[in-house]
Amino acid sequence: MQSSSKEIRLIISITAGIWCISLLVFLFIGFKTGASLFLTAVYGVWNLVIFAGAYWRISRNINQVLGKVDNCIQSMIDGTPVKEFSATEESLLGKFQTQIEKLYYILNSAKDREKTAHEEISELVADLVHQVNTPLTNIQMYCSFLTQDTLSDKEKTQICGVIDSQVEKLGWFAEGFTKTVRLESDIRKLEPKKQPILNMVLSAVDQISLKAKMQGNEICLSGAQDIEAVYDRRWTEEALFNILDNAVKYGQKNMPVQIYMEAYDLFARIDVTNYGTVIPKEDYTKIFQRFYRGKNAALIKDGVGLGLYLAREIITGQGGYLKVESKKETGNIFSLFLRMEK
Template sequence: MSILLERNTRHYYIFLFGLMGAFVLWTCFLSWFHGKETQDILFAREQTMVSSLMEQGVSPAALANAIKNSQSTGEGMALMQKIGHTDAAPVRFFPAIDQSVHLFARIAVGMVMILMVFLAGVTMRFLWKREKLYCEAEDIIARFSEGDFKKHLPQNENGSIYQLFAAVEELAVALRAQNEKEQQMKTFLKDTISDISHQLKTPLAALHMYTEIIAEEPDHRETVERFSGKTMQSLERMEQLVQTLLKVSRIDAGSIVFRKEKQSVSGLVADAIEDLSVRARMEGKQLLLKGDLQEEVVCDREWTREAIANLVKNALDHTDAGGVITVFWERSPAMFRLSVTDDGCGIDEEDMHHIFKRFYRSKRDSDRQGIGLGLSLAKSIVEGQGGILSVNSTPGEGAAFTIIFLTDM
């Protein structure tokens, strides 16, 4: 019985059974005592009768036969009835028996009262302890509902009530995790809105200025064309910001289901750098691909292409004209690894722990392209597929970003 697993309840039941045993023993003692008292009364009565009859001249042999006789006669019963000694006579007419009955009753009532008081006291203590436990649990659960999880429900014993406490504690842990997640989401939303506002402020201000310039010189074709182009660049930057934020948010919210299939690595990389190759040529930079052309990797093609493209774009942003960006891949028995390396300016030590944060930009990147979301998106994509994105860099010598996917054993 699970109810007996709890220590206090078990002790209470042990007490009840012990009390019942004591009551049975006491009843047996009272029965023996009553029998002994009755025996003494009968013996004293017989002694009195024998003494009286011997004084009246009745022979000892007749008295002995009378005592041993177990049968009654009609004459005897008539005589007993005549003198009023019948089974219908009140007990008070028999002083010795009446005294014995009263003594036995007082002893029995006293013992029952003692047992009842003892039972009531132990029961009250048991219920007091249980009420104290319930009040403590009620207070802790109320704190849980208010978001305070510093105290914990008692779980140091066995029993149904403690099993219930354990279940409530598990629920509280889940509630706490949910509460922390909601707080993180609120903080994230607040920071995201702040970052978006900051990022949109510059292109919006530029759009406002460009519109005013065009409005002031509508007949000046060169000015209109020039600032119309700048307006398009600002709009494209805003669109890129919104689209990238949507992608990052969808991944973080878990609404993206990565469809992992075998892909040709060379085809995947070529697809990722297709548009960036034009930019590299225009900026006088080299894009090199190195790796087994027959190599394959299991991943989501579209999202992995996006991650590689962001890494290559980041390398282009931080490499001067004449620089070389290399995309290299290889497989070992334990993993597949793809690296994007450049010989650009590298990453300062103080920036190494922040480069994957959203909207983070180094102090020296103020004059470079980008909005600080590419690396964050790449990391979310890779880790969302169970991979790892790491970085190594030496300031002034370039940087190397490495995507690792473990091989299924």
């Protein structure tokens, strides 16, 4: 508003100058002619004309400025921002325009994020419905087989086993879907802070220990145990558990699952190594996609393909990353990287 203020001050100065000159002229004429009453009336009317003109000019200037402000705001509402004031001008209006422009882009980015999140949830629901249809169809088909009187007890038992496995698969879908939706809403609320990683690793190991024991897998922990990293404890523990669960599920029985921790300059690294079928290199990027299951995985164990997807989303959401590589053709190494500093 600096330029407008200068213009208003100039109008007032000119008006004051005209008024002073007029006063001197009328005093001179009155002194020469002695017509004081008439000149006083004329002088009063002249004053009204001068200040009415000044008021009109200032009012017009203010209305023009407010019109530009209104146009600037309306253009942002319409989605086509127009700059009415110079961004380089050191004035209140220039600063106001810059600040409201920043607010416009902040609100738009929030709107875009909301739209993206909505699209992701819609895509997730569509994927889930597609994935759920298969076990539901299988259950319906095998239930119809049970109505046949020609089936033996052994065949009925086998069919019941198939139905039970399909129901279990639906349970995995429900659990995975719940976690995914919860993650989608909480991913922007992750609260990473610098803290030791050992307690988080031990908690994840406790969760998988019973399943590992049933498989004959011993969880072996090694490496630096005094590392601190920046991460959200609750969600990162969930990510590591999913990786450990994957290692136990697809690893060889009676073989160890190894956890190794190491500190780098920028990242803390947690390796989870198992022995079993090697993941093909062409699947390295695909296995982190939602609902993706490699051919080898599908042949070995039932699953829904959400565990590694959730793990990757959690780790990348905190500025880290996740990768996989083979271990000399005898197993796989999943490496989880967490930032060392904020």
